[in-house]
Amino acid sequence: MTRLTDHLIVISFDCLSALDYSKLKELPHFKELLSTGSLCKNVESIYPTVTYPCHATIVTGNFPNRHGIINNTFIQPGRVSPDWYWHRRHVKGTTLYDEAKKAGMKTAALLWPVTAKADIDYNMPEIFANRPWHNQILVSLFNGTPLYQLEMNRRFGHIRKGLNQPELDDFVLESTVATIKDKKPELLLVHFTDLDTQRHYHGFSSQEANAAIRRHDDRLGRIISALKESGIYHNSTVIALGDHSALDETKAIQLNSLFNKKGFISLDPKGRIIDWKAYCKGCDGSAYVYIRDPSINDEVKHLLYELHRSRSNGIQQIYTGEEAGAMGADPSCAFMLEAELGYYFKDVLEGDLIHTITPEDVKEKRYTWGSHGYSPKKENYHTIFMAWGKGIVPHKELPGMHLVDEGPTFARLLGLDLGSTDGKVLQELIDE
Incomplete structure (x- = not known):
């Protein structure tokens, strides 16, 4: 050539x-x-x-x-x-x-x-x-x-x-x-x-x-x-x-904090993970949900779709692992989540499901005002x-x-x- x-x-x-x-x-x-x-x-x-x-x-x-x-x-x-x-x-x-x-x-x-x-x-x-x-x-x-x-x-x-x-x-x-x-x-x-x-x-x-x-x-x-x-x-x-x-954002979706409350994630007294059955792995504007215990697959699916019903929870779209793979992402995930405009995902284990970002959060570099990772569409x-x-x-x-x-x-x-x-x-x- x-x-x-x-x-x-x-x-x-x-x-x-x-x-x-x-x-x-x-x-x-x-x-x-x-x-x-x-x-x-x-x-x-x-x-x-x-x-x-x-x-x-x-x-x-x-x-x-x-x-x-x-x-x-x-x-x-x-x-x-x-x-x-x-x-x-x-x-x-x-x-x-x-x-x-x-x-x-x-x-x-x-x-x-x-x-x-x-x-x-x-x-x-x-x-x-x-x-x-x-x-x-x-x-x-x-x-x-x-x-x-x-x-x-x-x-x-x-x-x-x-x-x-x-x-x-x-x-x-x-x-x-x-x-x-x-x-x-x-x-x-x-x-x-x-x-x-x-x-x-x-x-x-x-x-x-x-x-x-x-x-x-x-x-x-x-x-x-x-x-x-x-x-x-x-x-x-x-x-x-x-x-x-x-894209700019003002709110963080902290799905693992909900998984923790539901018993899908186990923490020790110092707040460290001992074990997990389901875990949300953030990509900022999107997130993978991985499930290690197949017996909770339907429970997690139901939970995600319940959250999706209200736009205030910040989840714009839910994809299956097969659909994620078809879009070029990781097909081994159980689900892939797309955030609404103004929201992004954080891998936080404790706290509220939705966190409103403050200037102090950003100053301390705990959260950000802008991110990517969203759908290219x-x-x-x-x-x-x-x-x-x-x-x-x-x-x-x-x-x-x-x-x-x-x-x-x-x-x-x-x-x-x-x-x-x-x-x-x-x-x-x-x-x-």
């Missing part, structure tokens, strides 16, 4: 929405990209629309039920901070970076989800210390490329303030610029989370979110400048994309895709596309093949 570009730069601006287009087209660096590139501002994401499943979809071209990353975190009832799907081993099948490496290409990834221990030449995985005895730098080094990460930390580590934003993305940016100039990777995957963080804790249209979009424009400009300075600009393709959008909830450079037809606007189409299209640009995928190559964007 003919290779159409020498360098593919994929920049994921987490939580960038189609609704942001009116701002992006007025910002200098996005405006420059859009003036000669192509775009789609009607990209349907996957279900559930959360970060790790989305990014696994982007590099595989498959839905979560096929690539195996069905949520951000594992089902670990009782864990205050469940482990995330950090590691490459959790992804079923091949990925874009696997195929690039097989073809002898130089690869790099910076904070791209689900890449810990991946076979990537220059890998700074998104993973954090999740045990009291863990050290963040050592955890990152052990799961990525040690010497490369040590070099980036030596040069730019002073910028970071733990996992706080915007400092974390500023560190990632400087590492990205240095990687382009020093390594000239043929495939570069970069993940920025500044906007996502601001929308969670300040709301979709907040001043803080708008400021993050302007910072992202500056980051895009720095990356383009690095491509020019390194002499690979004219042989490169730049992709700027979002993985999902977000919700209105005004699409994300965006922008492409420029070698192998891309200029001035093309697609009326619609799906997140699963991105991986096969990236593979085509690099002359690679992801095999049989749920998505397709966007031939309308490809300049042969």
Whole structure:
């Protein structure tokens, strides 16, 4: 298969929405990209629309039920901070970076989800210390490329303030610029989370979110400048994309607190889970319900439909596990729940079924003002895709596309093949 570009730069601006287009087209660096590139501002994401499943979809071209990353975190009832799907081993099948490496290409990834221990030449995985005895730098080094990460930390580590934003993305940016100039990777995957963080804790249209979009424009400009300075600009393709959008919320659905009261969850005197028969595993705007004791299946079903009868309980839709699987989500769940607008799910074990969020809740980071994870069919909830450079037809606007189409299209640009995928190559964007 003919290779159409020498360098593919994929920049994921987490939580960038189609609704942001009116701002992006007025910002200098996005405006420059859009003036000669192509775009789609009607990209349907996957279900559930959360970060790790989305990014696994982007590099595989498959839905979560096929690539195996069905949520951000594992089902670990009782864990205050469940482990995330950090590691490459959790992804079923091949990925874009696997195929690039097989073809002898130089690869790099910076904070791209689900890449810990991946076979990537220059890998700074998104993973954090999740045990009291863990050290963040050592955890990152052990799961990525040690010497490369040590070099980036030596040069730019002073910028970071733990996992706080915007400092974390500023560190990632400087590492990205240095990687382009020093390594000239043929495939570069970069993940920025500044906007996502601001929308969670300040709301979709907040001043803080708008400021993050302007910072992202500056980051895009720095990356383009690095491509020019390194002499690979004219042989490169730049992709700027979002993985999902977000919606504002004022109430949290705490279904496990009800399961606890019904005896489906057993706690010790300190409030820790001893055992469970049914458990609600939240994906923010949606939730999986898992049942370990089949004898209570009908009881749980009846309870859920009773809650569904009143919109004040926040459950917009109930799906069976089979229906969830048909939508690309985890078919092994007993039920999948979709939240009403203004609501999202929390894995809280005690308290009221519906919790009204307060500023103090958000300040203490117990709850958020905005989230995602909802059905991709919700209105005004699409994300965006922008492409420029070698192998891309200029001035093309697609009326619609799906997140699963991105991986096969990236593979085509690099002359690679992801095999049989749920998505397709966007031939309308490809300049042969």
